[in-house]
Amino acid sequence: MTAQKGKDLLIKIADGAGYATVAGLRTRRLAFNAETVDITHAESANRWRELLDGAGVKRASLSGRGLFKDAASDALMRQTFFDGAVKTYQVVIPDFGTVQGSFQITSLEFAGEHNGEVTYDVAMESAGEVTFAAA
Structure with missing residues (x-):
């Protein structure tokens, strides 16, 4: 197997119609x-x-850091945090498989420098069984 691109590791949140990739994560x-x-x-x-x-x-623990883009997935993540809700997430690991399970957002932080972009950090903890499906 060859090395994989970090940008291809994706965190997705269930949005009612499927899964939305969490926007802006670096x-x-x-x-x-x-x-x-x-x-x-x-x-x-x-x-x-x-x-x-x-x-x-x-x-299992999930975390991410990235740019705040004010996308639909950003709004869903914010609302999920404020509701204290447990949602289903997927983590797509390129050429390896998909990890799926229920997680709760335990931390949601926003930051910004005067001469820079707004960023955010998110952390989630599993809230039930986590499964793995090979690619």
Whole structure:
């Protein structure tokens, strides 16, 4: 496989008619995390930590940073944040597949320099099962 263009990694939000690409993003990030359940005990081999297979909470985090374009997807993201709603999102990873699941926006920030453009940062946390479909 060859290297992929970062601009082709897309975050999409369900808009009622399908999925809309979140506008203006220059950077995007998807992270998966899992907690461990430590089951180490006095008889663990040489006191090495033991972990319980398949236990613990899994979660996914989405984040992005970009230009505020005042597009329809910007309005949908703002309203989703203010409503505290959980929406379905897709993350398209080029030549790899699509990650899909319910997420809640946990942070939405806007910034602007006097002689620059308005930018925004968004962060989301999974709110249910996240699935993967290979490309």
